[in-house]
Amino acid sequence: MGTDHIFSKIKSRFNSFTQAEKKVAQFILDHTQEVIYMSITDLAIACEVGESSVFRFCKSLDLKGYQEFKIALAHSLSSENENTQLYNEVSVTDSVEELSSKLLTTTMTALKETYQLIQKEELMKAIQWMVNATSIHFFGVGSSLLTALEAQNK
Numbered sequence: 001m002g003t004d005h006i007f008s009k010i011k012s013r014f015n016s017f018t019q020a021e022k023k024v025a026q027f028i029l030d031h032t033q034e035v036i037y038m039s040i041t042d043l044a045i046a047c048e049v050g051e052s053s054v055f056r057f058c059k060s061l062d063l064k065g066y067q068e069f070k071i072a073l074a075h076s077l078s079s080e081n082e083n084t085q086l087y088n089e090v091s092v093t094d095s096v097e098e099l100s101s102k103l104l105t106t107t108m109t110a111l112k113e114t115y116q117l118i119q120k121e122e123l124m125k126a127i128q129w130m131v132n133a134t135s136i137h138f139f140g141v142g143s144s145l146l147t148a149l150e151a152q153n154k
Contacts, residue, residue, distance in 0.1 A: 006069070006076040007032075008113040009061050020053035021060060028073075036073055040066040
């Protein structure tokens with residue numbers, strides 16, 4: 001799985017999961033520290049799904065199975081612990097330096113997670129389609145309008 005961040009993958013694919021897989025995903029997101037020590041059977045029981053649903057969940061994340069999932073989870077947890085920050089908790093009492101640091105950390109984390117989710121082959125296909133297109137139209141409503149206008153200008 002490389003440097004992919006497992007939590008980003010789970011969140012980005014959540015809506016495409018089956019109902020049973022959603023139960024597994026939600027349990028993992030809510031009980032991450034506990035899951036790292038659970039067997040596939042323990043996780044299935046905790047989620048009230050079958051072991052095969054847990055296995056399919058792992059496969060849907062492009063992993064070979066539950067063991068690879070646990071390794072990816074441990075890797076994600078260790079990299080998350082290296083970046084221990086309180087960037088989620090902005091308060092009124094934060095100094096300009098603290099606020100700037102939290103904003104920078106949040107932005108860098110979002111960019112890193114987005115980068116890790118990029119499927120290079122699919123991106124190359126999209127680029128080729130744009131290069132070969134006779135025209136490209138951008139649409140946006142609300143704040144997405146600004147993104148569409150920026151894309152048009154570029």
